[in-house]
Amino acid sequence: MTGIRVGLVGCGFVSELHMYAFRRVYGVDVEVAAVAARGDKVVAFARHHNIPRVYRSFAELIADGELDVIDICTPPNLHAEMIVASMQAGKHVICEKPFAGYFGREGDMQPIGKHVPKALMYERVIEEMDRTRAAIERTGKLFMYAEDWIYAPAVTKTAEIIKATKEKILFMKGEESHSGSHAAHAAQWAMTGGGSLIRMGCHPLSAVLYLKQVEARARGESIHVASVTGDVGNVTAALKPEERSYIKANPFDVEDWGTLTATFSDGTKATIFSGDMIMGGVRNLIETYTSGGSLFANITPNNHLMSYQTSEEKLASVYITEKVDRKTGWQYVCLEEEWTRGYLQEIQDFMECAATGRQPLSGLALAYETIKVNYAGYWAAEEGRRVVL
DSSP states (O other), X not given: OOOEEEEEEOOSHHHHHHHHHHTTOOSSOEEEEXXXXXXXXXXXXXXXXXXXXXXXXXXXXXXXXXXXXXXXXXXXXXXXXXXXXXXXXXXXXXXXXXSOOOOOOTTOOSSHHHHSOHHHHHHHHHHHHHHHHHHHHXXXXXXXXXXXXXXXXXHHHHHHHHHHHOOOEEEEEEEEEOSOOOOGGGGOHHHHSSSHHHHTTHHHHHHHHHHHXXXXXXXXXXXXXXXXXXXXEOGGGGOOGGGOSSOOOOOSSSOSEEEEEEEETTSOEEEEEEXXXXXXXXXXXXXXXXXXXXXXXXXXXXXXXXXXXXXXXXXXXXXXXXXXXXXXXXXXXXXXXXXXXXXXXXXXXXXXXXXXXXXXSSOHHHHHHHHHHHHHHHHHHHHTSOEEO
């Protein structure tokens, strides 16, 4: 395997997770050789991670002839443009979720989340994804979709069991929820392309779409999403200011509660839930019910280590898990969180793909289908009906 040089776009929370994983790649010579971001934080980020080159613009980064891969860890509204530009510059691309979205066009009534019809959003997102997919395919470069749930050990073991048993998946239930994002852009449709359902729900949605394809291949069947229903809301609007001590959600024109149900062409079902009002840390769960058994993938929380403590002060330097508001009382301590949630395995796969040219486990087809189904859910929720795909 040849050496791979990576250029990172962004220096926020997800970039830190990716850097942790890049440092643990084995069997491939990998270096994060450059990072690009606006603002002074990127300098400290590069120094902390020993990244030799710092750029203040994306254009400078993709012009760096020594880079093989561009890793896009920016807000969602920048993804499509950066993907195409990077690949046209001759780079393989890793892109964080979501793959695409509707972020507004000239003439839209503001705010777009409240005024642009979701049916129109769906139509325009499909058009944009078709253009982006065509541009990607023309480059001949690898597109690697950074969906860590596909690589989470609990999900990969679920897939292994489905392959071995060849049993029919009758129903799946997936969830990602927590107490709300601290990021200001999470409140705005124009920045995120939606609310909790796409910001968090895209993870379990990708996982159930992936597992259904694992089943289809194991059984020699062809299965696709036939229709979608959905419901969304802003449940935290009912809170008084003094009741927001722990809930971080403060949506402007997006939902903080969302659910969609996908009906597959074989008549089976999957339901996805996401919410920004769930206390006690991040819930990352997939339940799979088959013709011969049940599988509960508790990515987080899990009970590898349970802790009961009484002193917050003594635990100041101890990490428990993401999004918990306290460390005392009973806690589910997440061990090796980056491994448990699949980040290490994801980056390992991507680096092997970049070195050998093989396709990644999480690629363009999954990225496209996730957004398609997600926006069908928004459309169905707004019109109160089933959307047939």
